[in-house]
Amino acid sequence: MDGALVSFLQDCIGLLGRWLGESADQGVRPLLSVQPAAEPEALPLTEQRLLNDLQGLMGGAFRPNHPGALAHLDPPALTVSMAAELLAAGLNNNLLAEELSPSLSRLERGLCRWLAQRIGLGTEASGVPASGGSLSNLMALVCARRATGLAHDPRAVVVTSAAAHVSLAKAVAVMGLPGDALVAVPLRPDGRLDPAATAETLRRLRQQGRPVLAVVGTAGTTVQGLVDPLPDLADLCSEQGLWFHVDGAIGAVCALVDDQRWRVRGLERADSVTLNPQKLLGVSKPSSLLLLRDPSQLEASFATGLPYMEAPRGGIHGGELGLQGTRGAEVLKLWLCLRHLGLSGMGDLIGGAMERAANLRASLPGPDLQCLAGDLHLVTIGRPEGSGDAVPWREAAHGLLLREGFWLSRPDLEGRPLLKAVLGNPYTTPEHLQRLADLLQISTSLPLR
Numbered sequence: 219m220d221g222a223l224v225s226f227l228q229d230c231i232g233l234l235g236r237w238l239g240e241s242a243d244q245g246v247r248p249l250l251s252v253q254p255a256a257e258p259e260a261l262p263l264t265e266q267r268l269l270n271d272l273q274g275l276m277g278g279a280f281r282p283n284h285p286g287a288l289a290h291l292d293p294p295a296l297t298v299s300m301a302a303e304l305l306a307a308g309l310n311n312n313l314l315a316e317e318l319s320p321s322l323s324r325l326e327r328g329l330c331r332w333l334a335q336r337i338g339l340g341t342e343a344s345g346v347p348a349s350g351g352s353l354s355n356l357m358a359l360v361c362a363r364r365a366t367g368l369a370h371d372p373r374a375v376v377v378t379s380a381a382a383h384v385s386l387a388k389a390v391a392v393m394g395l396p397g398d399a400l401v402a403v404p405l406r407p408d409g410r411l412d413p414a415a416t417a418e419t420l421r422r423l424r425q426q427g428r429p430v431l432a433v434v435g436t437a438g439t440t441v442q443g444l445v446d447p448l449p450d451l452a453d454l455c456s457e458q459g460l461w462f463h464v465d466g467a468i469g470a471v472c473a474l475v476d477d478q479r480w481r482v483r484g485l486e487r488a489d490s491v492t493l494n495p496q497k498l499l500g501v502s503k504p505s506s507l508l509l510l511r512d513p514s515q516l517e518a519s520f521a522t523g524l525p526y527m528e529a530p531r532g533g534i535h536g537g538e539l540g541l542q543g544t545r546g547a548e549v550l551k552l553w554l555c556l557r558h559l560g561l562s563g564m565g566d567l568i569g570g571a572m573e574r575a576a577n578l579r580a581s582l583p584g585p586d587l588q589c590l591a592g593d594l595h596l597v598t599i600g601r602p603e604g605s606g607d608a609v610p611w612r613e614a615a616h617g618l619l620l621r622e623g624f625w626l627s628r629p630d631l632e633g634r635p636l637l638k639a640v641l642g643n644p645y646t647t648p649e650h651l652q653r654l655a656d657l658l659q660i661s662t663s664l665p666l667r
């Protein structure tokens with residue numbers, strides 16, 4: 219055994235253990251920190267200098283495990299995920315090709331099959347990991363465009379809701395489609411997608427001679443955590459022979475758990491689903507997958523042949539199943555987390571987040587604050603519509619909450635300033651939530667500038 223290697227790793231684990239352990243006593247967002255130099259020096263640094271630099275950098279890092287860290291969809295990582303990241307880096311296998319990752323390639327294929335089948339996409343379903351939900355959405359639309367025979371049609375459009383994630387606009391641009399190729403269906407006043415308006419949009423596009431390469435439903439919108447009426451969208455798609463993609467970056471994990479699946483009903487009828495374990499399951503970033511009812515669409519869209527690699531034993535090279543070539547073993551942390559949690563642990567994590575969101579909603583004071591509709595673990599809060607002080611209130615409330623150890627984010631929804639709490643942090647207790655609700659109440663009587 220290499221003693222120096224083990225000793226350095228142990229020192230790093232010690233640093234991490236201290237950083238995680240002290241988080242609750244530090245500011246939820248870093249204040250001042252010592253930023254180490256970005257560039258290398260002429261000679262190697264000692265291990266002690268490296269550790270000092272690391273400590274400085276960690277002092278300036280965002281602390282997802284602080285109990286008041288509620289701003290974004292970035293929960294603390296599970297311990298087994300951290301361990302798996304270390305092991306994956308040490309193994310340094312490459313999921314590009316089976317010869318570079320024999321056991322991990324097999325594991326990846328097996329786990330993708332299990333996930334796709336578990337969420338209900340059918341007995342042939344499978345998929346591929348991707349480094350983030352934006353990439354999964356892009357690959358889904360590339361598959362959809364080829365499968366619908368529109369790969370070379372510049373008139374093709376994607377139909378989605380006005381609350382869909384910005385990654386779809388990026389995907390359409392990368393695919394070389396014009397700006398108007400992303401067609402946003404208007405929302406109902408509560409922020410939900412209207413199936414009748416979707417049907418009307420599809421009718422109008424047919425009249426205009428614009429073929430639809432995919433309809434994209436969202437299982438968990440980024441600001442409100444709303445789930446589109448997926449069964450209605452699935453009906454429309456099957457009636458009209460359209461590809462149905464569900465961006466489930468936030469909510470698709472609910473379909474893994476029997477007593478949470480109802481939240482994303484209809485997702486099982488999709489042709490493709492983006493699922494991000496990094497958002498609610500505590501798997502460290504990045505962890506996303508594109509899962510497909512017919513996984514041969516991946517090969518059909520992305521296979522190039524890899525003439526510099528041995529033929530794979532299990533079908534096709536991992537690097538021919540998506541846009542990425544070299545890929546690290548993201549599957550290792552996902553597999554270890556899921557094995558560690560079991561179905562019951564996944565249910566506890568997801569159920570706990572939903573319960574915290576329901577508790578916060580229930581204890582939020584009216585009538586000075588309004589809680590927007592939400593279907594998952596996001597709670598979005600604003601001043602009642604029409605009150606003229608929404609911007610100064612939000613700034614004052616945000617500042618008060620930060621001083622008291624709570625960080626909420628400040629999204630704008632169609633120009634309306636809001637505060638958003640994401641309740642995916644298991645360190646947030648019922649007492650924290652009560653304090654948060656009390657502070658929000660206080661915020662409504664702060665003097666505003």
Ligand SMILES: Cc1ncc(COP(=O)(O)O)c(C=O)c1O
Nearest residue numbers: 350351352383385438440465467
């Ligand atoms: C609904 C939805 N889809 C896609 C994404 C993009 O995921 P990523 O940031 O992993 O690329 C996000 C990110 O927040 C999201 O909320």
